[in-house]
Amino acid sequence: MKDCTRKYSYFAYLEGTLTDSEREAFELHLLDCERCRENLIQIQNFLDNIEKHKALKASPYTFTNVMGRIEQNRRAEIRYRKWQPAIIGLVGVVAILTGILLGNYFFKNTAQLTSYLNLNETYHEVIELSLLDNN
Numbered sequence: 001m002k003d004c005t006r007k008y009s010y011f012a013y014l015e016g017t018l019t020d021s022e023r024e025a026f027e028l029h030l031l032d033c034e035r036c037r038e039n040l041i042q043i044q045n046f047l048d049n050i051e052k053h054k055a056l057k058a059s060p061y062t063f064t065n066v067m068g069r070i071e072q073n074r075r076a077e078i079r080y081r082k083w084q085p086a087i088i089g090l091v092g093v094v095a096i097l098t099g100i101l102l103g104n105y106f107f108k109n110t111a112q113l114t115s116y117l118n119l120n121e122t123y124h125e126v127i128e129l130s131l132l133d134n135n
Ligand SMILES: [Zn+2]
Pocket: 004, 005, 006, 029, 033, 034, 035, 036, 037
């Protein structure tokens, strides 16, 4: 077996991601390079084994389980989408009510403060008047 120093991406070739000219050059090279042919066969076998392994691991139970979960997520999303306007509306109503209550609270405080100040003023006037009366 002669020593091959050319570097080809066997994976790229097997996945078909080489350009046409790269692929043609590689195939020409394969014709008289036993080492690359053997490498290619080994990598092909390796990839086939991975595929077989994947197929074995995805048992019908796992498959059903995964598909069930995907379906569940899809349904949850549909449910959320269905209720989304209602949820947004509810949040809006709560925000408006909070605003009204807060506004009311501060308005009341302001009203109390104003009436207190008015009362104070009246009180002062009364005192002043009584002082003036005494004189
Ligand atoms: Zn070679």
